[in-house]
């Protein structure tokens with residue numbers, strides 16, 4: 001065996017087959033040899049994707065079994081198992097047992113592989129703070145973590161501190177208030193609601209420590225160091241799907257272990273001068289707000305409630321008046337209709353990093369950076385007024401299993417912009433065409449009543465003279481919450497109320513609401529049976545109803561980092577890119 005810093009090579013056996021194994025640079029590979037020493041098939045594993053190397057013959061599933069045979073070692077690594085299927089980004093744990101000619105050689109291989117791992121994969125987490133929502137999705141959070149994820153963390157030498165939540169917002173409060181020294185990241189086992197708790201905790205904590213206010217709508221926020229990991233176990237896992245490409249606990253655990261890092265834009269939503277919420281996927285008014293408000297009344301239906309409510313709200317055929325002002329993003333960088341996809345290693349996003357943080361050198365820590373627009377000139381605001389079926393702002397494609405290309409197929413995860421989609425009032429059939437196109441590969445923006453803009457910020461206001469009395473409604477809302485508590489004491493009990501638990505957490509405002517569904521807005525379905533349709537809708541902010549209608553939103557480029565790498569291009573779904581100016585082989589054109 002030749003050992004130097006560049007290359008390690010020797011014969012190894014897998015079962016009774018002989019291989020030539022080599023560790024060189026970034027790869028460990030083994031090539032099968034026949035009796036005449038001719039090379040057959042080669043398997044190559046990136047060192048950065050090796051999960052662990054163990055002495056002996058080791059199994060970890062269904063439970064850990066170690067047979068400490070002295071000439072064997074076992075390699076665990078990331079295996080891409082979904083190629084060519086609908087599960088493009090699916091990863092599993094690969095395991096290969098090697099037999100060496102001698103014990104000495106076995107020890108040398110194990111040492112060299114472990115050293116290579118440290119050298120080529122320096123940003124792996126060592127200690128994680130894990131929050132499990134025991135009630136999320138099908139209530140399998142604890143089981144998913146302990147049976148699928150914890151054994152992988154143990155194998156990779158990651159120590160984790162686990163908190164099983166007992167109330168809504170416990171994870172957010174823990175991150176905001178407790179000592180987090182020594183943790184390299186926070187992980188949630190749950191759905192989008194749990195992710196949102198971690199998002200608010202991590203952003204709030206970072207701003208607190210930097211002495212920055214979150215309430216100034218045009219303020220600068222500091223990007224967060226602490227990475228967020230998502231183990232999908234909710235009824236809606238859209239953020240996981242949009243950043244990993246698949247909702248699978250093992251795939252997400254493997255991304256966390258190898259220390260993948262995906263920056264993510266975050267939209268801060270303000271009402272006047274106070275922060276309402278942060279969003280990473282959808283801030284939507286009209287149809288999407290109404291569907292959420294309606295679905296809250298049918299929680300007992302489980303995930304089916306969204307389909308049911310979608311049909312009901314569609315039948316109501318509502319539209320709403322308002323004025324949307326927006327600050328366009330630089331059209332020279334990218335456009336929502338350039339037919340590219342933001343995939344792993346996206347060039348538009350990496351070029352945006354230099355633009356977002358021009359003063360920091362690429363090696364410096366994110367903690368030294370402040371998010372964009374701190375001192376850039378803002379550009380000119382534009383304005384569109386009218387009657388809309390829906391108004392949506394999304395910071396990512398918002399793809400999900402039901403809509404594989406998403407709300408805005410060419411949106412980017414980390415370019416500091418969001419896509420504003422305005423769907424003007426139209427007849428029910430045309431609106432159905434718009435909705436249906438989200439489930440196919442047809443262009444939903446290629447319709448005369450739809451416009452889409454890539455933006456840095458937006459403001460929404462009601463028409464002059466039709467200002468909505470939010471204060472009065474808030475009073476009604478509080479009153480309603482009290483009435484509801486009296487009528488249903490079993491469902492509205494302090495912190496243990498699961499039904500109301502997925503509601504508003506207003507980071508930093510100190511204001512938490514009993515129920516966010518405003519009394520006068522609840523009746524929007526009356527359009528079906530009575531003649532007076534409601535004048536206003538509600539905002540759906542990543543699956544939560546906002547307590548305000550007149551809001552402003554600003555996109556903060558790359559404000560947080562996830563343990564993910566974006567959707568990997570499996571060369572199947574999107575075809576090949578040849579000359580698109582923006583993608584250069586990274587953002588490939590989608591199949592339209």
Ligand SMILES: Nc1ncnc2c1ncn2[C@@H]1O[C@H](COP(=O)(O)OP(=O)(O)OP(=O)(O)O)[C@@H](O)[C@H]1O
Pocket residue numbers: 132133134135136137138165166167168169189190191192193194195197233234235236237495496497498501502503543
């Ligand atoms: N122990 C708990 N009891 C009640 N609520 C909790 C608890 N832990 C977390 N929550 C809240 O539950 C909400 C929903 O959780 P999560 O997103 O994990 O599941 P989900 O099934 O996808 O939710 P939803 O159906 O609302 O999309 C979150 O907003 C979170 O704040």
